[in-house]
Amino acid sequence: MTSKKLKSPVCPDRYYHIYNRGNNREKLFYHSGDYFFFLAKYKEYVGPFAETYAFCLLPNHFHFLLKTRNELFSSKSVVPNQLRKLFICYTKRINFMQKRTGGLFTKNYQRIEVQNEPYLIQLVNYIHKNPVKHGIQNNYDNYLYSSYRIILSEFKTHLNREDVIHWFGGKVEFIQYHQSDVIDPKPFNLFNIEGDEEIIALIAYLQRLGTDIKLNQVAETK
Numbered sequence: 001m002t003s004k005k006l007k008s009p010v011c012p013d014r015y016y017h018i019y020n021r022g023n024n025r026e027k028l029f030y031h032s033g034d035y036f037f038f039l040a041k042y043k044e045y046v047g048p049f050a051e052t053y054a055f056c057l058l059p060n061h062f063h064f065l066l067k068t069r070n071e072l073f074s075s076k077s078v079v080p081n082q083l084r085k086l087f088i089c090y091t092k093r094i095n096f097m098q099k100r101t102g103g104l105f106t107k108n109y110q111r112i113e114v115q116n117e118p119y120l121i122q123l124v125n126y127i128h129k130n131p132v133k134h135g136i137q138n139n140y141d142n143y144l145y146s147s148y149r150i151i152l153s154e155f156k157t158h159l160n161r162e163d164v165i166h167w168f169g170g171k172v173e174f175i176q177y178h179q180s181d182v183i184d185p186k187p188f189n190l191f192n193i194e195g196d197e198e199i200i201a202l203i204a205y206l207q208r209l210g211t212d213i214k215l216n217q218v219a220e221t222k
Contacts, residue, residue, distance in 0.1 A: 030094070050079050053160050054146075
């Protein structure tokens with residue numbers, strides 16, 4: 001099974017799995033202030049132009065599940081430009097704080113368009129399990145820098161937690177689904193595989209869980 005990388009535009013009103021890592025696998029986040037600053041700037045730059053459903057920030061990479069806003073007068077989304085602004089802003093902070101120069105993020109962030117609800121459910125689960133998969137901590141449910149606890153909380157949030165809970169069938173089902181995942185996520189390491197094999201590995205992981213995947217677009221955007 002192969003996948004094709006396309007340099008096509010991010011379209012309005014579509015679901016995307018957005019992910020990127022530090023240049024040369026460098027750290028992106030050095031302490032808690034960096035995580036919170038990045039999320040605040042994501043809210044500022046990307047939040048007005050997309051619905052965000054799930055995220056996870058790890059020391060050297062991040063994942064977001066979002067849906068681009070419907071654009072009335074354009075076939076392209078503004079989200080790529082807003083992500084570029086976010087990366088520039090955050091790079092300036094880290095370069096200043098860490099006394100470094102140059103780019104911080106891998107040049108081409110990656111995205112996968114999501115076309116069906118079963119894949120959305122699997123993807124939320126996958127994103128939340130990343131801290132365990134990468135050996136950062138043993139429990140995904142108390143990791144500070146993911147959306148898992150936010151989705152279950154009653155606090156005000158800019159995440160679209162209502163849709164996420166609806167996909168799973170309720171909060172209890174959301175918790176049970178995460179707990180009942182018997183597939184060990186550690187063998188699938190998205191950021192230790194190069195090229196198209198990244199996507200092949202993700203597809204294989206989801207297919208083992210019984211998901212009928214329709215992968216419409218895998219892209220790198222400059």
